[in-house]
Structure formats: structure tokens, C-alpha cells
Amino acid sequence: MTAQIVWGTAYLTTALTLALTCVVALGFLLHLGSSVRRELLPLTLLAILVATMVAPLVTGRVIDRGTLMLGDVVENVYSSFWVNRLITLGVLALCVERILRFLIRHEWASVRGWGLFWAFVVFILSNQIANGIFGSHPFFDHKYLYAFPVYFGFFLVAQTQAEFCLRFARDSLLLFFVCSVLGAVIMPQAVIETGYSGFLPGIPVRYHGLGTHANGIGPLAVALVICLWRFPYHSCKLNRFSWFLVLISLLLSQSKTSIITAGVVGILLALYNYEGRKNSSPRSSLFIAITGSFCLLLSGVIAMVWLGIDAGQKFIDQLDVHDGHSVATLTGRTWIWLLSWQEFMASPIFGYGPSIWGPAYRESVGMLIAPHAHNQLMQSLSSGGLVGALGLSFYTVTLTMYAIRAAKRSKGMSLAFVALMLIRSITETPFNSLSVIQLEFFVQLLAMVACIGFLPEKETGHLSSIQPENRRKAGTTMRTQRGGADGTTSAA
Numbered sequence: 001m002t003a004q005i006v007w008g009t010a011y012l013t014t015a016l017t018l019a020l021t022c023v024v025a026l027g028f029l030l031h032l033g034s035s036v037r038r039e040l041l042p043l044t045l046l047a048i049l050v051a052t053m054v055a056p057l058v059t060g061r062v063i064d065r066g067t068l069m070l071g072d073v074v075e076n077v078y079s080s081f082w083v084n085r086l087i088t089l090g091v092l093a094l095c096v097e098r099i100l101r102f103l104i105r106h107e108w109a110s111v112r113g114w115g116l117f118w119a120f121v122v123f124i125l126s127n128q129i130a131n132g133i134f135g136s137h138p139f140f141d142h143k144y145l146y147a148f149p150v151y152f153g154f155f156l157v158a159q160t161q162a163e164f165c166l167r168f169a170r171d172s173l174l175l176f177f178v179c180s181v182l183g184a185v186i187m188p189q190a191v192i193e194t195g196y197s198g199f200l201p202g203i204p205v206r207y208h209g210l211g212t213h214a215n216g217i218g219p220l221a222v223a224l225v226i227c228l229w230r231f232p233y234h235s236c237k238l239n240r241f242s243w244f245l246v247l248i249s250l251l252l253s254q255s256k257t258s259i260i261t262a263g264v265v266g267i268l269l270a271l272y273n274y275e276g277r278k279n280s281s282p283r284s285s286l287f288i289a290i291t292g293s294f295c296l297l298l299s300g301v302i303a304m305v306w307l308g309i310d311a312g313q314k315f316i317d318q319l320d321v322h323d324g325h326s327v328a329t330l331t332g333r334t335w336i337w338l339l340s341w342q343e344f345m346a347s348p349i350f351g352y353g354p355s356i357w358g359p360a361y362r363e364s365v366g367m368l369i370a371p372h373a374h375n376q377l378m379q380s381l382s383s384g385g386l387v388g389a390l391g392l393s394f395y396t397v398t399l400t401m402y403a404i405r406a407a408k409r410s411k412g413m414s415l416a417f418v419a420l421m422l423i424r425s426i427t428e429t430p431f432n433s434l435s436v437i438q439l440e441f442f443v444q445l446l447a448m449v450a451c452i453g454f455l456p457e458k459e460t461g462h463l464s465s466i467q468p469e470n471r472r473k474a475g476t477t478m479r480t481q482r483g484g485a486d487g488t489t490s491a492a
């Protein structure tokens with residue numbers, strides 16, 4: 001009895017102490033967020049990359065022919081990793097602070113782009129919540145809810161400090177690739193895969209960096225290319241070093257999808273850079289839209305040929321073969337897509353549930369190294385059924401529309417980020433948001449910031465709706481114009 005009272009008292013004291021600490025910390029964050037000039041939430045981008053880099057170093061990862069060899073199951077190590085838990089807690093605290101500040105200041109009228117945020121809400125509800133309740137294998141994790149406050153927090157930051165956020169992402173990505181190179185020198189077995197037969201002749205290695213996989217650092221390299229193109233460093237030497245590092249990392253990752261995407265993104269950015277040197281006209285905008293659509297279509301065709309997805313006829317021929325070993329002749333992704341389609345047909349409305357391609361499911365189907373369906377549409381169909389696929393379609397179309405609207409002011413940056421996500425959807429799942437501490441969600445946040453932060457100004461807009469970095473310049477221009485109208489002059 002005495003022991004129970006002691007344990008109960010200790011538990012209650014600890015709970016009250018933690019609650020009080022959280023209240024004090026939140027109050028401090030509110031005060032700090034209201035007093036500092038820059039938003040604190042972009043620190044989340046660096047936190048995601050730090051969590052990604054620390055995990056392979058601490059867990060002693062060894063890459064053997066593309067497989068992560070650890071003493072425990074990879075998912076168990078990463079999900080219980082204390083660094084991830086602390087970073088997630090810090091990220092949520094920053095998001096709550098920004099949302100509370102939004103409510104206290106009544107910033108509703110100054111916020112624009114609500115359509116994209118609600119499209120994201122529909123996507124999460126249909127692909128992570130509804131299927132977790134009504135799917136054939138119901139499953140729910142509180143981590144699925146974290147995407148809402150994080151996305152909304154960045155949505156608010158993008159209203160006024162999009163440029164600062166993207167510049168900070170550029171610096172964080174450069175730090176990630178520098179640390180990856182240092183990791184390759186210190187512990188190459190955790191960064192470089194040897195004996196790999198890729199498309200680069202005479203280079204039997206594949207560079208995984210400090211990311212989760214080589215296919216994971218490829219998109220980060222493309223994201224850094226986009227940021228460097230739009231926001232180059234003032235130092236020429238630093239710029240050259242950054243470009244050399246990111247391009248070498250991209251090539252050595254031997255990620256075909258990312259390299260194809262880099263080509264498409266480069267064409268889009270070059271077109272908008274060319275348009276910026278000329279007078280904008282409807283004809284030039286139409287030319288860019290047609291060329292961009294052609295590049296996206298061409299990239300899909302190239303990906304299908306390059307990645308060996310032209311095995312469609314072979315797949316049809318195998319459907320009538322009952323020998324289980326014959327399926328092994330198909331490409332790995334084709335087999336994964338077959339399983340995903342079977343799960344969709346088994347539960348066409350709400351799908352299997354968000355736990356598909358988790359450790360238990362992969363063990364049951366004998367696909368231990370397949371973390372997802374390797375196609376975004378197949379992922380949504382298998383996990384969320386028709387409801388999930390409709391939610392994905394709605395979010396994708398809305399995101400593309402906002403990217404087109406913001407393309408002119410962002411000089412093609414918004415289209416480049418969305419193109420990165422859409423092309424990767426052919427072989428990966430870049431829209432997944434099951435965890436906010438993952439590289440896919442990192443790129444998705446950058447795409448949203450570029451689409452919201454560079455929307456055209458409202459016709460009734462004023463200085464408060466202009467990016468803080470440009471307010472002083474805009475105010476000076478308006479005063480100069482008024483001075484000229486009054487017949488006065490000012491010193492140059």
C-alpha cells in the first residue's frame with residue numbers, strides 16, 4: 001500500500017512538473033516569436049535533416065548491396081530513436097507557438113492560399129485517417145496527426161517570409177551534403193555502397209550519403225539545385241563549391257528518377273530565366289506552359305524505358321503462369337505494384353489501411369525491403385482505396401494550379417518543386433506524410449512554401465502583404481513616386 005502511494009505521488013508530481021514546464025516553455029516561445037524579426041519555424045527544416053543524418057551514425061548502419069544491415073529491425077531502431085522523439089517534440093512546440101500567435105493576432109484576413117491548405121487536409125484525411133478507421137486492416141497512430149500543425153505552421157510562415165524560409169533550406173541542404181561527404185571519409189560503410197552495377201560506366205559504387213537511401217538524397221540534391229538557382233550565394237567560390245558538391249552527389253547516387261527530374265527542372269528554370277530577360281507576354285507564358293508539359297510527358301516516357309518498366313507485356317504473359325517462381329522474372333517494382341493492386345481490389349473503397357508496407361505486412365508477403373508501393377497512385381489505391389486516390393488527385397491538381405499561379409514571381413521555382421514531386425511519383429511516394437521527420441515531407445514543405453509565398457499580390461494589396469525583405473524597398477519607391485508627382489526631386 002505504501003509503495004503504491006509513493007509511486008502514485010511520484011507519477012503525479014512528474015506529470016504536473018512536465019505540464020508546468022510545457023506551459024512555461026510555450027510562453028517563452030510565444031514571447032520569443034513575437035520579439036524576433038525572423039520566424040523560428042524554419043528551424044524545423046534543419047531539424048529534419050539532422051534527425052536523418054544522426055540515425056545512420058548512431059545505429060552503426062552498414063550498406064551491403066542496397067540493404068541496411070543492423071542488429072535490429074530498421075523500423076524499430078528508427079521509430080524508437082530518442083533523437084527523433086526529441087526533434088519531433090521541438091517541431092510540434094514551434095508549430096503550436098506559431099498557430100497560437102496566429103490566433104492571438106487575428107491574422108485571418110491577411111492569409112491567402114487557403115485552397116491549398118484545405119486540399120492538403122483532404123489528402124491526409126483520405127490517405128491516413130479515413131483508411132485507418134474504415135480500411136480492411138484498421139490502424140491508427142498519433143503520429144499521423146502531426147502533419148496538420150506542421151503544414152499549417154509553414155503555411156503561415158510562407159505568407160510573409162517565404163524567401164527567408166527557402167534560403168534557410170538552401171543552407172541546411174548544403175550542410176547536409178557537406179556532412180555526408182565527411183561521413184563518407186569517416187565511416188564509408190554507412191554512406192557508400194560498393195559492388196553496385198549502375199548506369200555510370202566504370203563506377204561500381206552508389207552514394208547513399210547520410211540519407212535513408214540513395215533514392216532519398218537524389219530529391220534533396222534536386223531541391224538544393226532549385227534553391228541555388230533561385231537564391232545563389234553572394235560568394236562565387238561558395239557557389240561553385242555548392243554546385244560541384246550537389247551535382248557530384250546527384251550523379252553518384254545513381255538515382256535515375258532524380259537525374260531525369262533534374263533535367264526537367266533545369267529546363268523549366270532556364271525558360272523562366274529567359275522570360276525574365278524579356279518583356280512578359282501571353283505568348284511567352286503559353287510557350288513555357290507547353291514546353292513544361294512536354295518535358296513532364298517526355299520524362300515519364302524516358303523513366304519507363306530507363307527504369308525497365310517496359311515489362312508490361314511480360315507482366316501480362318506471367319498472369320497465366322501458376323508457378324510461383326516465375327513471378328521472380330518480373331522487375332521488383334512490377335511485383336510490388338501487383339501486390340498493391342490486389343490489396344486495392346480486395347478493399348476498393350478504403351483500401352488496406354495506412355499500415356500497408358509496414359514491417360508486419362512486408363514480412364507476410366516476403367518483401368522485407370519494400371517500404372512503400374514505389375508509385376504514389378498505387379500507394380494511395382492500396383492504402384486508401386478510391387477515397388485515397390480521389391484525395392491524392394484533388395491535392396495534386398490544387399498544388400499544380402497554385403504552382404502555376406506562383407510561377408512568375410518565383411521565376412519557375414514553384415513549378416520546379418512540384419515537377420520534382422510529380423515525376424518522383426512514378427517510382428516513389430513523395431506525397432506520403434506518415435511522419436513529419438522524413439525527407440519526403442521536407443520537400444513537400446518547400447513546394448508549399450514556394451507556391452504560397454510567391455502568389456500574385458491582390459489588387460487591393462498594400463505594404464503589409466509584401467514580403468518583409470522587400471517592404472523597405474517598396475516604401476521607398478512609393479515615396480519617390482509621390483515626390484515626383486509633386487514636382488520635387490530627391491537625391492539619387
